[in-house]
Amino acid sequence: MSGQEPVIVTEQLQKSYGEVEALKRVSLTVNRGEIFGLLGxxxxxxxxxxxxxxxxVRKTEGSATLLGxxxxxxxxxxxxxxxxxxxxxxxxHTGASLLHFYGQLYGMSRDDRRRKxxxxxxxxxxRKRMDSKLxxxxxxxxxxxxxxxxxFHDPDVIFLDEPTDGVDPVGRKELRELFEKLRDxxxxxxxxxxxxxxxxxxxxxxxxxxxxxxxxLGTVADLTRQEGRFVIGLAPGQELxxxxxxxxxxxxxxxxxxxEVVVNDPTDIDRVLELVSARGLKLRHLVEKKQSxxxxxxxxxxxxxxxxxxxxxxxxxxx
Amino acid sequence: MQFLAFLxxxxxxxxxxxxxxxxxxxxxxxxxxxxxxxxxPTTVAEVFDTPLSLMNWGFRNDPNFTGTKLSIEHLESTxxxxxxxxxxxxxxxISAAKPEQIARLEEKPAFPAxxxxxxxxxxxxxxxxxNVKAKLIENTPANERRFHVTSQGTKAAxxxxxxxxxxxxxxxxxxxxLSLRAGVYTIExxxxxxxxxxxxxxxxxxxxxxxxxxxxxxxxxxxxxSKPISRWRLLVYKYLxxxxxxxxxxxxxxGGSWLVIGLRTGMWNNNFLLAIPxxxxxxxxxxxxxxxxxxxxxxxxxxxxxTFLAWGLFFAIGRVNRDIExxxxxxxxxxxxxxxxxxxxxxxxxxxxDEVMARIDPDAPLYxxxxxxxxxxxxxxxxxxxxxxxxxxxxxxxxxxGILTDEELKESxxxxxxxxxxxxxxxxxxxxxxxxxGLACWRFETRSY
Numbered sequence: 001m002s003g004q005e006p007v008i009v010t011e012q013l014q015k016s017y018g019e020v021e022a023l024k025r026v027s028l029t030v031n032r033g034e035i036f037g038l039l040g041x042x043x044x045x046x047x048x049x050x051x052x053x054x055x056x057v058r059k060t061e062g063s064a065t066l067l068g069x070x071x072x073x074x075x076x077x078x079x080x081x082x083x084x085x086x087x088x089x090x091x092x093h094t095g096a097s098l099l100h101f102y103g104q105l106y107g108m109s110r111d112d113r114r115r116k117x118x119x120x121x122x123x124x125x126x127r128k129r130m131d132s133k134l135x136x137x138x139x140x141x142x143x144x145x146x147x148x149x150x151x152f153h154d155p156d157v158i159f160l161d162e163p164t165d166g167v168d169p170v171g172r173k174e175l176r177e178l179f180e181k182l183r184d185x186x187x188x189x190x191x192x193x194x195x196x197x198x199x200x201x202x203x204x205x206x207x208x209x210x211x212x213x214x215x216x217l218g219t220v221a222d223l224t225r226q227e228g229r230f231v232i233g234l235a236p237g238q239e240l241x242x243x244x245x246x247x248x249x250x251x252x253x254x255x256x257x258x259x260e261v262v263v264n265d266p267t268d269i270d271r272v273l274e275l276v277s278a279r280g281l282k283l284r285h286l287v288e289k290k291q292s293x294x295x296x297x298x299x300x301x302x303x304x305x306x307x308x309x310x311x312x313x314x315x316x317x318x319x
Numbered sequence: 320m321q322f323l324a325f326l327x328x329x330x331x332x333x334x335x336x337x338x339x340x341x342x343x344x345x346x347x348x349x350x351x352x353x354x355x356x357x358x359x360p361t362t363v364a365e366v367f368d369t370p371l372s373l374m375n376w377g378f379r380n381d382p383n384f385t386g387t388k389l390s391i392e393h394l395e396s397t398x399x400x401x402x403x404x405x406x407x408x409x410x411x412x413i414s415a416a417k418p419e420q421i422a423r424l425e426e427k428p429a430f431p432a433x434x435x436x437x438x439x440x441x442x443x444x445x446x447x448x449x450n451v452k453a454k455l456i457e458n459t460p461a462n463e464r465r466f467h468v469t470s471q472g473t474k475a476a477x478x479x480x481x482x483x484x485x486x487x488x489x490x491x492x493x494x495x496x497l498s499l500r501a502g503v504y505t506i507e508x509x510x511x512x513x514x515x516x517x518x519x520x521x522x523x524x525x526x527x528x529x530x531x532x533x534x535x536x537x538x539x540x541x542x543x544x545s546k547p548i549s550r551w552r553l554l555v556y557k558y559l560x561x562x563x564x565x566x567x568x569x570x571x572x573x574g575g576s577w578l579v580i581g582l583r584t585g586m587w588n589n590n591f592l593l594a595i596p597x598x599x600x601x602x603x604x605x606x607x608x609x610x611x612x613x614x615x616x617x618x619x620x621x622x623x624x625x626t627f628l629a630w631g632l633f634f635a636i637g638r639v640n641r642d643i644e645x646x647x648x649x650x651x652x653x654x655x656x657x658x659x660x661x662x663x664x665x666x667x668x669x670x671x672x673d674e675v676m677a678r679i680d681p682d683a684p685l686y687x688x689x690x691x692x693x694x695x696x697x698x699x700x701x702x703x704x705x706x707x708x709x710x711x712x713x714x715x716x717x718x719x720x721g722i723l724t725d726e727e728l729k730e731s732x733x734x735x736x737x738x739x740x741x742x743x744x745x746x747x748x749x750x751x752x753x754x755x756x757g758l759a760c761w762r763f764e765t766r767s768y
Binding site: 056057058086089092093 | 320323328542545547549765767
């Protein structure tokens with residue numbers, strides 16, 4: 001990874017559709033060699049952000065640059081690959097002819113195309129069907145083809161909107177490996193996804209977008225860390241002296257056979273352990289608790305109506 | 320490279336669903352039909368067959384003339400191999416059951432029962448014969464009149480001007496005698512350049528109407544715009560891709576017809592090949608409208624309906640403007656050389672009728688309902704409208720000029736229309752295309768998808 005060379009930069013980026021604000025002053029930087037994950041519920045503005053960067057949607061205010069150039073310039077797009085969500089490839093193409101068509105648009109020579117098309121289709125696992133009409137492709141195959149068309153011209157930046165949508169678990173694992181391989185080649189991946197586990201496994205940094213605003217931004221480790229929360233388990237039949245722990249100034253929650261202790265500083269757990277030892281209790285289980293990305297995401301968005309980026313009626317004070 | 324990619328993609332799109340192939344098969348059928356038409360030089364006897372048969376049929380159905388019959392006998396030619404170079408002589412015979420039937424026929428003023436009327440009849444039935452003379456043969460039976468008819472030379476300079484009998488589907492004879500030139504002109508102008516071109520345009524409008532909406536549908540437009548090509552280029556290339564579809568159809572149909580007509584008749588009217596660019600120019604206007612509407616609505620159905628509406632509108636604007644110009648020409652002529660009411664010609668069609676009306680009353684409404692006060696508005700609208708109607712007229716004229724003689728051109732009236740010059744036609748049409756495609760590109764450029 002090359003580190004800190006910014007390839008995607010947005011500053012105070014805004015997009016409005018009439019009175020609806022799809023993006024509200026979004027500022028973020030993605031560096032070369034990163035796999036950056038953008039999370040958010042439906043309608044949060046994830047696709048809008050990518051589309052502005054690609055020039056598909058016009059921004060209302062703010063600035064956006066891609067590879068050092070103003071976003072949307074057609075010559076920059078030569079170095080960019082894009083897999084849109086719900087893409088519709090022309091059904092009259094075969095996998096190979098579609099890539100030939102797109103390759104011509106990228107200015108690739110016929111020899112290059114002939115060489116690279118089987119290679120890239122092999123990479124995404126659909127080479128055997130390269131001469132079949134797209135209308136005969138399954139959803140997963142179309143998705144793999146979508147990824148193939150996004151990467152086969154060796155772009156520096158690759159935008160993937162729901163890249164594993166419709167792909168089976170084995171295929172998802174293969175794609176994760178592919179993304180990591182691309183990252184190792186120094187390419188930058190910008191991934192929109194609902195599949196939080198996928199993002200957690202593959203992304204270096206993540207942003208959570210809610211109602212057009214970035215509410216969390218950081219590495220996966222940063223976002224999932226829960227400092228000072230420990231899970232304690234004692235020998236069967238033993239009870240943690242809850243009153244005494246609380247008197248020490250810590251929070252305590254019973255979680256099944258275990259206790260979750262929330263301390264002010266991670267080192268404070270030593271005082272709890274001393275108390276356990278002093279009471280002659282036998283420690284069987286001690287883990288510093290981490291939260292999953294899903295936990296973080298759900299906590300950030302749980303005030304919204306299910307499946308949307310709108311505030312629930314309750315939150316809005318509705319009846 | 321990008322342009323070629325789009326052309327290829329458009330053809331692939333047109334091939335999808337076999338519509339292009341079906342259209343090419345239809346075109347091939349039209350070319351085969353044209354190729355099935357043959358022309359055989361007619362004989363003088365055959366020329367008289369139809370009018371005599373009609374008149375004899377009339378006698379058979381009239382009780383007053385039962386047994387009466389007209390016929391040509393003792394026909395002789397001085398050059399059987401090249402009938403257009405021959406002198407002819409024959410007997411024109413009226414035979415009746417009773418002498419009084421002959422007398423009654425002689426009383427009918429239009430019936431060819433005396434020398435002068437026989438000559439007139441022969442000139443009408445065989446207008447290509449020169450120096451037609453008829454002479455009554457004496458001493459024939461009382462129930463018969465016999466005229467000896469001679470002709471010296473013909474008006475036909477060569478075989479192409481000589482009347483021919485046409486057969487379609489290789490065998491079916493058409494009861495119509497035309498010169499070879501007129502026959503070829505009819506095929507080129509009416510069958511291919513007329514009906515064929517309209518079918519090509521009609522199908523092309525429907526076929527290509529989906530190209531732009533397909534490009535603009537969600538999931539597809541994102542992909543297209545994300546490629547390294549500017550939006551206006553994307554749209555213009557798609558437009559040209561649609562034109563290429565029609566170019567193929569038109570070239571196949573017109574080129575194929577030109578080839579088979581040439582092979583069948585030996586007449587190679589190169590002007591007919593100009594139908595290819597002219598039909599394409601006509602379609603470029605229609606497809607620009609379709610593209611414009613599609614960019615705004617993203618609907619193929621709306622694009623089709625709007626295009627047909629514009630097609631009719633442009634035709635009407637062109638037609639009204641032509642008739643206004645003819646009216647002004649007639650009024651100017653009348654002012655310079657007044658034609659008195661007694662010398663006005665008998666109207667044969669609506670054009671003639673309007674000419675007569677204009678000579679009587681220069682302020683009379685066009686078509687009896689279009690007031691003169693609106694002439695200025697109609698001309699102003701025409702000024703900025705694409706010249707599809709004029710392109711159509713030019714197609715007719717060019718085909719005619721490539722094959723007909725000056726005299727035949729006058730008869731066909733192909734040379735009499737008021738036609739705008741090429742500079743005006745191409746200038747205004749190109750201006751229209753630039754404006755309407757420019758607006759479409761502007762919309763496409765500024766819209767978020």
